[in-house]
Amino acid sequence: MPRRTDARMSRHRDTPATIGAMPKIVDHEQRRADIISGLLRVVARDGIDAATTRALAKELGVATGSLWHYFSNFDTLVAEATARVIDLVSTRIAERTTNVRGMAKFDAIMTELLPLDDVTRNEAVIIVNLWGRLSTRTVYFEWVGTIETWWEDLRAAMCEAVEDGELVPETPVEELVQVFAAITHGQQVAHAAIPETPPEAHEAIVRTVLAPWRA
Amino acid sequence: MPRRTDARMSRHRDTPATIGAMPKIVDHEQRRADIISGLLRVVARDGIDAATTRALAKELGVATGSLWHYFSNFDTLVAEATARVIDLVSTRIAERTTNVRGMAKFDAIMTELLPLDDVTRNEAVIIVNLWGRLSTRTVYFEWVGTIETWWEDLRAAMCEAVEDGELVPETPVEELVQVFAAITHGQQVAHAAIPETPPEAHEAIVRTVLAPWRA
Incomplete structure (x- = not known):
């Protein structure tokens, strides 16, 4: 279930930036989709055993902690x-x-x-x-x-x-x-x-x- | 290629103990076989992603470092x-x-x-x-x-x-x-x-x- 963010939370360093009047839910779903795409790229290229939290964060250019705002594990x-x-x-x-x-x-x-x-x-x-x-x-x-x-x-x-x-x-x-x-x-x-x-x-x-x- | 150990090395904490006049090479091969068996047990039970160096050492009841006397990686x-x-x-x-x-x-x-x-x-x-x-x-x-x-x-x-x-x-x-x-x-x-x-x-x-x- 998507986690809703409010404007204040969206300025937290690990929360995606909001653009104009776009609903936050879109950002959240988009970020989840980006993380999934990143994982699939890493798995296809380097194998599932190389798909660590660290490798995924590097692939996406984000802090490791930020991933777990979007997926529980x-x-x-x-x-x-x-x-x-x-x-x-x-x-x-x-x-x-x-x-x-x-x-x-x-x-x-x-x-x-x-x-x-x-x-x-x-x-x-x-x-x-x-x-x-x-x-x-x-x-x-x-x-x-x-x-x-x-x-x-x-x-x-x-x-x-x-x-x-x-x-x-x-x-x-x-x-x-x-x-x-x-x-x-x-x-x-x-x-x-x-x-x-x-x-x-x-x-x-x-x-x-x-x-x-x-x- | 098996790595030979001499009597002095065999008392090192990470080297298998030798028994009587048994050739050291047997110990070495036996330990390699034990490590392989341990890995296969962990993989069958918990999956390859759970088969970390730490999990394998725990399965075998040895120090993590000791594994890499027998396998290069x-x-x-x-x-x-x-x-x-x-x-x-x-x-x-x-x-x-x-x-x-x-x-x-x-x-x-x-x-x-x-x-x-x-x-x-x-x-x-x-x-x-x-x-x-x-x-x-x-x-x-x-x-x-x-x-x-x-x-x-x-x-x-x-x-x-x-x-x-x-x-x-x-x-x-x-x-x-x-x-x-x-x-x-x-x-x-x-x-x-x-x-x-x-x-x-x-x-x-x-x-x-x-x-x-x-x-």
Whole structure:
């Protein structure tokens, strides 16, 4: 929940300056967004283990203490940064799947999930850096659920492909959704481990799994 | 390279005590092994971000400075701990694949790679915690190569399965090896994210991919 600041508080050294008549709440949300962006840059460039409070403050050019006016602790910040990445991916999927269905929709979704271009490769590095914390931090369990919408979209696309005769009626849609979820995560790891992996290698893996079911 | 200690040095507070006529080199290697085991316990229990020098020294009941008699820095320690995990998996695969071939060998290999029991689930958490460092530390590239032997074993098993008529001649063995590598990594992530994932869920994903190619 955003913390409201009044004019007197905004002159405190660690509080963002207000501009003209702009509501303070905007400054606060903007500063939170800036901190999240800063964290994502540091993680993508130097790894999550290098993303200390000190490194983040340096990245943003602010005092270390100022960060904790906006986030109660590091885990909250990381959780919100992860939510931001997931949200960006979901928004792109929504944009690209308007007015398409079946295999065209399937391909559009996988294009946003696999590390195929600069944007998705950068996200893969960030996501792989964040996964380790999943196993020990229940605070992240919330956003694991939000990823489910990607697999629901993929399921819907494959069902349409069966309806439209692009995939054979025997296509095990439910089972394949699980396979493509695993492949998405696996290829993000493959990119983090071997950044030279060409886009074609990621695409070939999806094609191999789908080949037996094409009509 | 092990650092040799003489009798006088062994009485230094940070040097392991020698017992009787046992060669000092054994103490040194044993202490290195103990430190690696301690790191793996901390990572599995609390995550890589909690595995600080201080936490590790506490886990082992030693002074923080003593750790760095055995490893030049934290990355070297993490790299050796990772090599140890990979080595344990490779040893188990070698043991379980003696005198088996084809699909029996394939199943034996996948049983050691997927998070199906306490040992492999523990390894999955450790591995997922370590992956983030891959993207920013070239020191780990060395062991990425050693994982390749798992996929070579899997390839050999599938080739035997084709020869023995367990898989159809059209089975795209090379392409499927890449798929199973992705699935292995993906399901380790799935376990780290959702530890309640039942073994059957991991096995079902492998079965789905293989189904179209069974003879």
